[in-house]
Amino acid sequence: MAQTYDMVVIGAGPGGYVAAIRGAQLGLKVACIEREHLGGICLNWGCIPTKAMLRSAEVYHLMHRARDFGLKAEGIGYDLDAVVKRSRGVAKQLSGGIGHLFRKNKVTVIMGEAKLAGKGKVSVKTDKGHEEIAAKSIVLATGARARELPGLEPDGKRVWNYKHALVPPHMPKKLLVIGSGAIGIEFASFFNTLGAKTTVVEVMERVLPVEDEEISAFARKQFVKQGMTIMEKATVRKLDRKDGVVTAHIETGDKVETQDFDTVISAVGIVGNTEGLGLEEAGIKIDRTHVVTDEYCRTGVDGIYAIGDLAGAPWLAHKASHEGVMVAELIAGRHPHPIKPGSIAGCTYCHPQVASVGLTEAKAKEMGHDVKVGRFPFIGNGKAIALGEPEGMIKTVFDARTGELLGAHMVGAEVTELIQGYVIGRQLETTEQDLMETVFPHPTLSEMMHEAVLDAYGRAIHF
Known part of the structure; x- marks a missing residue:
């Protein structure tokens, strides 16, 4: 007989694990299903490890400014492998902490791939086979992944996505970053600070296009002052790869120029992880890879909710966590206020x-x-x-x-x-x-x- 839970959460990222813990605090019997890492992309391959790396770059930058503070520092250098090791260690420590929080709050953790299997049912593929569990309410929190554009697909060698950039196989000498949103500009800032000759290409008319125009202009001036090349209203049409060199075809206006780089980071947005979950069969609507929900994260299918990046913009961990709390309280019979997207802050940790x-x-x-x-x-x-x-x-x-x-x-x-x-x-x-x-x-x-x-x-x- 299938194990029955009041709430089953699919995905243990910043939305899912918070929803699971809050549900358990409210007296619900909760299970959380995760296919890879507790903490999801944010903790393991996003927010946290990038900030650890950016902190290393910040300290390195300050060391070079020692004289400004009346200090002496000579022979300043860095060990990229050590920087990465510290970053991975920080992520590992926090991922382990989520396991502790689950145990403390009596949340059942199931490692495996989940799929909706009919009303109130979830099928889970684990390393021991398949099992089916029953759920009065289901919370979808499967997150998102990097968007890949034709001709710009990452290979992990010379063309990277954010995961590759977090465990870089080499230090770039001449770097191209495609996209100047938070992910792109943070990696551009990190590698530029460590000495990479960095070019940022943005298809919109200005870098950090979601920010206020004056703020974008001020930031751009600082990036250029730091040695970055910023190309706005420009599009990378294709990448030619051979012998450790990537030739980028960059379109600006009515002309296309080619430039050679040894490394490219593609940061052109994200797509929701909707595949393989049985969403369409369950009658859940999907719009441009994201699940359609109302202000309370309800999908329109009774008993099924979607939170975080899966449910669309803003794609922020703190938004996902707050939605997780809101949904858990709804399921527990409480009456939370809906989230106001206009009161959610966006933060970018460039320099x-x-x-x-x-x-x-x-x-x-x-x-x-x-x-x-x-x-x-x-x-x-x-x-x-x-x-x-x-x-x-x-x-x-x-x-x-x-x-x-x-x-x-x-x-x-x-x-x-x-x-x-x-x-x-x-x-x-x-x-x-x-x-x-x-x-x-x-x-x-x-x-x-x-x-x-x-x-x-x-x-x-x-x-």
């Missing part, structure tokens, strides 16, 4: 860092808002100067009539930590008056958040 939440200035105007915009530069902040990080900017966008904080956008040191202040502000429906009357500690980078609000209303003190 300088970029972070944002809510509407860009252009989008706010497009939606009919009369806006007030505030800006404050890092050069006007004492803590930023003391840190030796005077390059950056914080920008705020308010509705001129209501004082609603429509959006906030940042570029500079540690902005991925600062952005949460504005996220909380949006969640609490804070007005400009609330923010202006808040006392920010001194000396901190967060003071710039205050000044950017003040500037929107002509009240900035230090600029």
Whole structure:
């Protein structure tokens, strides 16, 4: 007789494992099925190991600036294998931690490949064969993988995807990065800092195309200053590979030029992992590789939910985790609020860092808002100067009539930590008056958040 659970979660990434734990905390009998690694792509091959590698690059960069801080450092170098080993160690440690959390919360873990097998049933292929389990509710959390374009397919040797770039077989000398979203620009930043001559090709009109236009322009200027070549409104049409050289055919406008590189990283988006799950047979709708859901992550098929990257944008781990909690509470009979996509921050860990939440200035105007915009530069902040990080900017966008904080956008040191202040502000429906009357500690980078609000209303003190 099949084992019966209140909730079965398919996928143990940041959406799935959080949903499973929250369900168990609420008294549900929970099983989580994972085919590869606890923690999913984010923990094992994405968010966490990339940040470990970027931290190594950041320290390496600072070592070269020792003289700026009155310090001496000679014979500065790096060991790429050691950098990678540290990164993999960090991922392994956290993956093991999820196993501990599952045991602590009495979540049953089944390692194998899952498939929907009729109403309330899941078939699992394990190394011991097939087993069938019954579930009152099923949560799909299978995530996504790198998109592959014809002619640009990675081979793991000279043309890489994000997995290859995390365990690089060699250090690139001349690197081409295709795509300037978060994944592409983070790898470009890492390898460029370590000395690779780096070119970034972006099909849109500017790098970091989802960010506010001013922030993108500021970041671009810093990337170029660091030695990167940025090609916008450009498309890599094909790659010719031979003898350790990859020739890229790059189209800009009405002309095509060729350039030789020893390494290429393709970072052109993601596709949802919908195959082999029996979704179509179950009546679940799929749109451009992502499962269609409502605001509560319901698929329209009774008892089946989809969360995280599988359910579409924004493709962020913290969005997946929050959806996991929401769905677990729904299943347990509670009444959670739906997630507001406009209050989910995006963070990019390039150098300088970029972070944002809510509407860009252009989008706010497009939606009919009369806006007030505030800006404050890092050069006007004492803590930023003391840190030796005077390059950056914080920008705020308010509705001129209501004082609603429509959006906030940042570029500079540690902005991925600062952005949460504005996220909380949006969640609490804070007005400009609330923010202006808040006392920010001194000396901190967060003071710039205050000044950017003040500037929107002509009240900035230090600029």
